[in-house]
Amino acid sequence: MGERMNNNEKIINILEKEYKDARCALNFTTPFELLIATMLSAQTTDLTVNKATEILFKKYNTPEDFRRLDNKELEKYIKICGLYKTKAKNIIEASKKIVTDYDGKVPSTLEELIKLPGVGRKTANVVLSNAFNKDAIAVDTHVYRVSNRLGLSNSKDVNETEEQLMKNIPKEKWSNAHHWLIWHGRKICSAKNPKCSICPLNHICKYYNEIKENN
DNA sequence: AACTCGGGGCA
DNA sequence: TGCCCAGAGTT
Known part of the structure; x- marks a missing residue:
């Protein structure tokens, strides 16, 4: 179709594909x-x-x-x-x-x-x-760091990050989005020495492009 | 905004 | 041995 996907949509689609099986990693039954x-x-x-x-x-x-x-x-x-x-x-x-x-x-x-x-x-x-399957996005240190790097958010505090993520991510994907971001943050987009070279998102990542420009 | 709680995992 | 880790409350 005529309309090009914007960066946010591309990022979400790649995250979804890459972390299809990501679930809450904590043990719980209730x-x-x-x-x-x-x-x-x-x-x-x-x-x-x-x-x-x-x-x-x-x-x-x-x-x-x-x-x-x-x-x-x-x-x-x-x-x-x-x-x-x-x-x-x-x-x-x-x-x-x-x-x-x-x-x-x-x-x-x-x-x-x-x-x-x-x-x-x-x-x-x-x-x-x-x-409870409610519409909410949990922002922890991983989500905060990763979404800011990717450009899904651009914020200094948790509240603002939540708002921006809800705006930039389709509602039906909110419940899974934070798992994708957390897993990505642990496996690749770590706080120190992120593995940008093997990151499936590097070509559209704000942070990676800034790093490249400065080198 | 800075400080405190804290044992375990891993380099 | 030193540093970091799915935060929250108090001052």
């Missing part, structure tokens, strides 16, 4: 489990979180279970994730709030989720998009 796994994932990797939750969720996997846990008991399971005292405290407090305020069900709006202790915008959006 919204609550995803919430806990995502809370644990701060400043660590999915491998570490999965190692911890694989054992943890066999014993405890509902807000009712977690709200009764002793801090020390929970810390024992999640110590390998790091920042474990804060995380244990927040997880237990969040579980109490879910039971008392939301009838034991994880709330499914951004406003409610970010009121849970230890839950910020990123964690809330992961739960919304992955557990």
Whole structure:
């Protein structure tokens, strides 16, 4: 047809093709489990979180279970994730709030989720998009870096990045787009020494073209 | 805007 | 041994 695809469309199409099988890498079978796994994932990797939750969720996997846990008991399971005292405290407090305020069900709006202790915008959006199939794009360090490099966004903060991504990515692809960006960020578009030479997007990447011009 | 929480993985 | 890692809360 006559109309040429713009760069954003091209980028999304390549990402989709390249990361067709990308899924949420965290272990979970319920919204609550995803919430806990995502809370644990701060400043660590999915491998570490999965190692911890694989054992943890066999014993405890509902807000009712977690709200009764002793801090020390929970810390024992999640110590390998790091920042474990804060995380244990927040997880237990969040579980109490879910039971008392939301009838034991994880709330499914951004406003409610970010009121849970230890839950910020990123964690809330992961739960919304992955557990509840809501229209949301979670922006973590990978998404922020990669989308800015590619030119899908051009922003200094998370809020702005979310808005720009929602504008530049077709709605029906929002739920998967952040997985594609995260996987790309880990495999190729790393913070340091990105593997631009083998990147399937380098020919339309803003960052790569800037680098080339400066050399 | 800077500071703090933090054990594990990997060079 | 040193550096980094799917953030969030406090000051």
